[in-house]
Amino acid sequence: MLTEREVLATLEMLRSENLDVRTVTLGVSLFDCASDDVGRFIERVRAKITRLAANLVDICDEVGLGYGIPIVNKRISVSPIAVAAGGFSAEQMCTIAEGLDDIARELRCDFLGGFSALVEKGFTRGDRALIEAIPEALARTGRICSSINVASTAAGINMDAVALMGRTIRRAAERTADRDGIGCAKLVVFANIPQDVPFMAGAYLGVGEPDAVINVGVSGPGVIKKAIDRARAANPSLDLGGLSETIKRTAFKVTRVGELIGRRVAVRLGVPFGVVDLSLAPTPTPGDSVGEIFQSLGLGSIGSPGSTAVLALLNDAVKKGGIFASSHVGGLSGAFIPVSEDLSIAAAARGGQLTIEKLEAMTSVCSVGLDMVAIPGDTPAETISGIIADEMAIGVINGKSTAARLIPVPGKRAGDTVSFGGLLGDATIMPVPGGGGSAGFISLGGRIPAPVHSFKN
Amino acid sequence: MKKTAVFVLGPDRSGIIAAVSQVLFEQGCNLEDVNQTSLQSQFVGIFIAAATDRAREQELLRALRERLDPLGLFVYVRPVGPADERPAAPSEPYVITTIGPDRAGLVAGITGLLASHGVNITNLKAVTRSEREHQEYVMYYEVDIPADTDRQAFRAALRERARELGLDVNLQHREIFEQVHRI
Numbered sequence: 191m192l193t194e195r196e197v198l199a200t201l202e203m204l205r206s207e208n209l210d211v212r213t214v215t216l217g218v219s220l221f222d223c224a225s226d227d228v229g230r231f232i233e234r235v236r237a238k239i240t241r242l243a244a245n246l247v248d249i250c251d252e253v254g255l256g257y258g259i260p261i262v263n264k265r266i267s268v269s270p271i272a273v274a275a276g277g278f279s280a281e282q283m284c285t286i287a288e289g290l291d292d293i294a295r296e297l298r299c300d301f302l303g304g305f306s307a308l309v310e311k312g313f314t315r316g317d318r319a320l321i322e323a324i325p326e327a328l329a330r331t332g333r334i335c336s337s338i339n340v341a342s343t344a345a346g347i348n349m350d351a352v353a354l355m356g357r358t359i360r361r362a363a364e365r366t367a368d369r370d371g372i373g374c375a376k377l378v379v380f381a382n383i384p385q386d387v388p389f390m391a392g393a394y395l396g397v398g399e400p401d402a403v404i405n406v407g408v409s410g411p412g413v414i415k416k417a418i419d420r421a422r423a424a425n426p427s428l429d430l431g432g433l434s435e436t437i438k439r440t441a442f443k444v445t446r447v448g449e450l451i452g453r454r455v456a457v458r459l460g461v462p463f464g465v466v467d468l469s470l471a472p473t474p475t476p477g478d479s480v481g482e483i484f485q486s487l488g489l490g491s492i493g494s495p496g497s498t499a500v501l502a503l504l505n506d507a508v509k510k511g512g513i514f515a516s517s518h519v520g521g522l523s524g525a526f527i528p529v530s531e532d533l534s535i536a537a538a539a540r541g542g543q544l545t546i547e548k549l550e551a552m553t554s555v556c557s558v559g560l561d562m563v564a565i566p567g568d569t570p571a572e573t574i575s576g577i578i579a580d581e582m583a584i585g586v587i588n589g590k591s592t593a594a595r596l597i598p599v600p601g602k603r604a605g606d607t608v609s610f611g612g613l614l615g616d617a618t619i620m621p622v623p624g625g626g627g628s629a630g631f632i633s634l635g636g637r638i639p640a641p642v643h644s645f646k647n
Numbered sequence: 648m649k650k651t652a653v654f655v656l657g658p659d660r661s662g663i664i665a666a667v668s669q670v671l672f673e674q675g676c677n678l679e680d681v682n683q684t685s686l687q688s689q690f691v692g693i694f695i696a697a698a699t700d701r702a703r704e705q706e707l708l709r710a711l712r713e714r715l716d717p718l719g720l721f722v723y724v725r726p727v728g729p730a731d732e733r734p735a736a737p738s739e740p741y742v743i744t745t746i747g748p749d750r751a752g753l754v755a756g757i758t759g760l761l762a763s764h765g766v767n768i769t770n771l772k773a774v775t776r777s778e779r780e781h782q783e784y785v786m787y788y789e790v791d792i793p794a795d796t797d798r799q800a801f802r803a804a805l806r807e808r809a810r811e812l813g814l815d816v817n818l819q820h821r822e823i824f825e826q827v828h829r830i
Contacts, residue, residue: 191819192742193769196828197787201744201817203827228732255802385737446826 191220204258208478209444212471213263214250215303215388216243217395217403217464218275231275232289233525239266239293242402242461247298249458251457259447262409263300266293267393272307276316280323287327287334291388293539294333303335303393308383310345311637321354321365325361330485333626334409335391341381341582343589347638352582355379356575356632359596361539363567367600370608374597375562379578381585381592386465386520392593405521407454410444411470411480414508433487434507441511442469449516467521468512469557470504472532474615480504480525481534492527493544501525501553523590524557530610530617533563540618545625546577554584559592563609564617567600573636575596576628587641649698650727653711657720659690666714671696674707690720695727729761738767739789740821743805747814749775749784757788760808764801768789789821 203209223234247264254261264315268290270272270544287305294302305327307317324336340351359379363371378391385537388405395403418442421428428436430641448466456463472480484492487500527549529535538544546563553559559581565574578594585592597617599608604621655667662682671678676696683692698707708724715722745757754773761768770789777783792801801817808817 192698192787192824193828194772194774196824197742197772198774198785199746200819200824200827201785205746256820258817260825264806299656310723396653443827447823449827568704580736 193487202416203255205470206477207416208409208475209259209447211254211261211267211405211406211448212409213388213390214246214261214452214455215267215269215393215407215587216246216345216459216461217386217405218242218269218398219395219399219401220269220271221397224274226277226542228275228278228285229515231278232286234288235268236293239268239299240614242459243297246459249455251371253454253458255624257447257451257454259451260357261451264298265388265393266297266299266302267388267395267405268302268304269395269397269615270306270308271304271399272314272316272320275320276314278316278319280326282318283323284327284330287323287331288578291331291334291383295598299333301333301393301546302333302392303337303390304395305336306332306334306338306394308339310339310342310348310381312348313351316421320461321358321526324358324569325373328362328363331429334376335393336377337380337383337392337394338378339383340578341379341586342640343382343586343644344441344640345637345638347381347579347582348384349579349632349638350635352575353572353632353635355578356571356573360571361573362462363598363600370602370610371567371597371599372610372614375595375610375614378593378595381582382590383593384521384591386467388467389469389471389526392522400462402461404452404456404459404461405441405464405467406448407467407469407471408444408448409471409478410441411483412477413624414440414443414470414504415477415479415483415486418483422486429614430487432501433533437504437507438511441508442515443583445512445515445636463518465518465520466516468508468516468519468523469521470508470525472526472528472535473530473613474533476533479532479534480527480539481532482600485534491538491541491543493538493548497548498552498555499526501552505556522557526558526561527552527556528558528561528595529563529620530615531593531613532615536617539620546620547618549569550580551585553592554588557591559585560594560596562595562614562617564597564599564602564619565622566603566619567598567601569598569622570629572629572632573622573624573626576624577622579632586638589643650679651696651698651704651707652725652727653693653696653707654723655690655692655715655720657690657718659685659688660718663690663691663692663715663718665718666718667692667694667711670707670710670714673709674698675701676707685779688781724780735791737794739794740769741790741792741819742819742824743788743790744819745812746783747812749782750813753784753786753812753814755785756812758807760804761790763786764804765793766796766801768819815816
């Protein structure tokens with residue numbers, strides 16, 4: 191017999207706290223699809239993905255309906271295309287991206303990630319072809335996401351790749367200038383990218399992963415915020431230790447939902463269950479914001495002094511609660527602070543309380559990085575590379591994942607607004623201080639060596 | 648061994664379980680299962696006892712009445728036989744929650760629909776709670792839905808019935824409630 195509290199609390203999480211499973215992502219290895227003919231490669235990929243994912247959307251909807259918890263996004267992640275299709279040219283890489291886009295559309299999947307390369311130590315021919323193809327591929331497709339890992343704690347930072355990605359981001363923005371540079375919203379540069387991320391734009395299926403696997407990304411910022419508000423209302427003298435405990439307990443509940451639903455979908459699809467990614471992922475829906483949690487914890491706005499400490503507390507409490515709730519935790523696992531995708535963070539950027547420098551500081555304690563940050567369209571490629579290099583350094587030195595998803599919006603200046611639509615949200619262009627002072631450093635190239643503490647053997 | 652069910656109903660007060668179990672003991676019955684609940688001021692208890700040979704039903708009833716009549720309690724005794732035990736058909740446990748303004752006929756309206764689909768109620772509770780300055784009436788039903796029930800049709804019928812009654816309704820697999828709150 192259930193208790194009244196168990197029933198009512200669950201109901202409340204659903205009705206007014208936006209509890210959902212943010213994504214169920216089916217990983218599919220494409221290594222057995224290799225071919226020297228691009229048409230044959232795409233056909234093999236189509237056959238394999240279709241065989242595994244034909245019922246993905248229907249099964250997710252049925253399982254979600256059965257438990258009364260919606261699965262918002264159904265996605266596919268594939269082996270890094272730069273490896274699986276390593277022999278092809280940049281133009282052929284674009285053809286592959288279009289083929290993957292068709293497959294995702296036919297299967298009614300929201301996004302397909304894995305138009306990716308891992309270049310932290312250097313480039314293969316396939317890596318170069320893929321990166322060259324990114325601007326065109328993202329312009330020609332709607333559902334394809336691209337990630338490039340340019341650094342790791344074990345390898346250091348490939349500064350040639352950082353320089354190349356600065357230029358690639360500018361090209362991707364210009365190639366989609368008619369849509370405010372939306373190509374860049376589907377492109378992310380990583381340090382220490384996990385092999386099992388279910389969230390976009392970083393989702394891909396690593397080389398150590400099984401042939402097919404279900405990974406789940408949970409959501410829940412609204413649930414955490416309401417739990418904090420309730421706890422503070424019930425006990426106005428509750429301190430940060432007590433509030434951390436509240437967040438932990440709530441993260442446990444949110445994660446259990448993701449774990450249960452992911453496992454059921456995996457059983458129905460007949461593929462193994464991989465991990466739950468414990469990230470708090472906001473959306474531009476009111477009440478589904480990570481930024482609002484900062485206000486519930488006493489800050490005037492995200493970006494106010496104290497924000498890094500709040501984020502550190504939040505990220506840690508979410509992990510502690512989530513790890514106990516799930517048998518396998520992976521992916522990024524922490525709080526996301528995507529500027530345009532979160533109403534409260536977007537408002538702080540618009541109002542000037544949140545600057546790009548403060549965002550960067552905060553990324554040293556959260557799970558992703560400078561995410562969905564719109565910057566002036568005329569920001570030089572070298573400046574973008576400089577921002578990426580700083581972000582990668584934070585990840586490499588701290589032994590964690592960091593990423594940069596920057597959108598230099600063509601024709602727009604700091605303070606202008608841009609609307610990407612849907613989950614990507616609206617943003618105010620953030621000023622980038624320091625102007626063009628990064629070019630000399632970026633032009634040096636080479637690889638920043640791995641930090642001393644990476645040598646653990 | 649013969650089993651006997653004892654039902655006790657009436658106004659709640661302290662000492663009811665003690666009185667019933669003492670009589671059962673004196674009558675040579677071994678208490679196997681007991682469950683009680685009280686709602687507002689009213690008490691209901693069910694006692695299943697294994698009777699020894701010397702225990703006779705009429706004698707047991709007489710002794711219970713003698714003890715419970717002064718407390719204003721009604722007692723009923725009947726033998727429990729194999730005919731009472733129906734094999735459970737394969738089913739899945741679900742929880743139905745309804746939320747909306749209180750009015751007459753809500754429970755009858757929902758349970759009538761459940762009965763017509765062969766859905767068995769294992770627990771039902773209704774609570775009133777305040778939500779944004781107005782009162783809401785929340786009912787939750789723990790139910791077993793037979794495995795051969797057309798879930799989609801049942802869900803649609805339940806939605807329609809709830810709409811007629813002015814209620815929001817959720818139908819969720821019970822597992823989610825257990826997983827979220829229990830370790």
